[in-house]
Amino acid sequence: MRSFTDVAAIANNATAILGPARLGVRWVDIGPPVRAEIIVMPSSGEDSSHDVTLGGTFPVGEETWRFADLVMPSLDEWEVTVRRVDHGEVPEPPTGRPWERARLSPYGQLDEAQLQAVEAALGQPLPPDYRDWLRRNNGAQPEVDHHVPGVTFTLMPERPLFGVHPQHPPTDLVAAQRVHRDPWLSPDWLVIARPSGGLLLVSTAQPQDSRVYFLPEQDMVGPASVNRASKLRPVAGSMPELVGRLTPLDHV
Known part of the structure; x- marks a missing residue:
């Protein structure tokens, strides 16, 4: 089943609906490298979790999605952008900025x-x-x-x-x-x-x-x-x- 959208933003304490599944983010680690645990909650079947590096991919049903970007204004606030991966797609570089730990x-x-x-x-x-x-x-x-x-x-x-x-x-x-x-x-x-x-x-x-x-x-x-x-x-x-x-x- 194809998603309703090709891109979604997932804020902390929120989920995004893609069609075949909901996505959530359990945590973000600014690293380096920047990583996130992305939870895939299908409409039928068991949930799965994926430890994904920024720019990396993970499965959503029969589709492949990418952890495409991150905006993180503080330790407890973030918005993760995920994007469906088309065949032969060249990923765009991230433009967001992860939070930097207080020095x-x-x-x-x-x-x-x-x-x-x-x-x-x-x-x-x-x-x-x-x-x-x-x-x-x-x-x-x-x-x-x-x-x-x-x-x-x-x-x-x-x-x-x-x-x-x-x-x-x-x-x-x-x-x-x-x-x-x-x-x-x-x-x-x-x-x-x-x-x-x-x-x-x-x-x-x-x-x-x-x-x-x-x-x-x-x-x-x-x-x-x-x-x-x-x-x-x-x-x-x-x-x-x-x-x-x-x-x-x-x-x-």
Whole structure:
């Protein structure tokens, strides 16, 4: 049975209908080489999975299809393009760009005593998800400028993710609260970075909330009594997701 279409785009968490089958993508690995696991779900018969390199082919019933292209703006977002292969076809080169891993240099690790000392200095416990990330990384310095596509901030080498550096206040988490949080927000929030364009924060009032929030610079004006918490917008569901969404600006 011939497909209804000769080309299809498959987004993450979605499927594409070709006619004789539905296709899904379980994962994408940027490699090198770029690979994806493509799931073929026929209208009758058993599902099959295929580990396919970009440019490689896989069967869909009696047809042959190619993993033709990939657009991947972040670690958890992608759109895989597949194309039916005709006899004697010369494949076109891919034009999309895979996501490039964030180029961050962690400052090291923290032990439990250091974490407890930070919490004592802050006068409040660290949010559990952020605490674990801080324990494993102690902040991180970007090697080049990074951003999250669609969000108006730039994380730079001179404006890193804060860690425990009391000897260097510009990158120290505790010092950052006095300088960057207290003039604008209550202790219900913890500033974790001061990128160009605003603030990155996590919630201390709701420990179950692992999201990372952004406060744009244009909202950092006026008296301290202004309800700035209403201006915060989530940019990632957790610290690992934030790192997964950070994209080097020299890659775009």
